[in-house]
Amino acid sequence: MQCSSTHFTAGHVSSQRAESMNARIKEYGNLKKELTKYNLNQLLDHLSGIVQDQEAKTKSDIKSYIKKGNQWCKSVDDIWKNENILANDFDCQPRDQSKLIWHAFRHDGAEGSHEVRLPTPPDLDYASCNCSYFTSRLIPCRGICAVYFRVQNPLFDISTLHPRWRLSNYPQYDICVQELGLPVPKQSTDCG
């Protein structure tokens, strides 16, 4: 203030900067406190609202599937049907006499091959494949679709689908059935 020495000014400016930085840090600290007090709760309310909305939507979807007699959801159905279209490019050969294990491959040799296992209940009650597509999604792959076409098994049947995607295995399924006023499907004793 009193003196216009460059050193002093520089020092003064830098100390002002430091002060304002300190103020900001303090402000940021307060802001963080405010966030923990209020906004985190609001955020949680918001997130739990989203979860509740999603649950309500899932239930309403399941109910509409039940009413239509669908046994799996539309997104699974879309992927599965698309794989079935891609199966047109595939050929397959049985791996053994039993014809329960098949090798499926593209005509042109592109893409990896698929080792498909047909269901053999009760050990394996769905069609399975060793490809990464099936092992990651558990939705019938093009290889499975090609084999089903070859052996003339009904492809779009619940017995083909991995239990994970069967609507009746969804956690909200029984409640939805009850809320629709339908008889709850009898299941073997629940082991809690």
Ligand SMILES: [Zn+2]
């Ligand atoms: Zn496959």
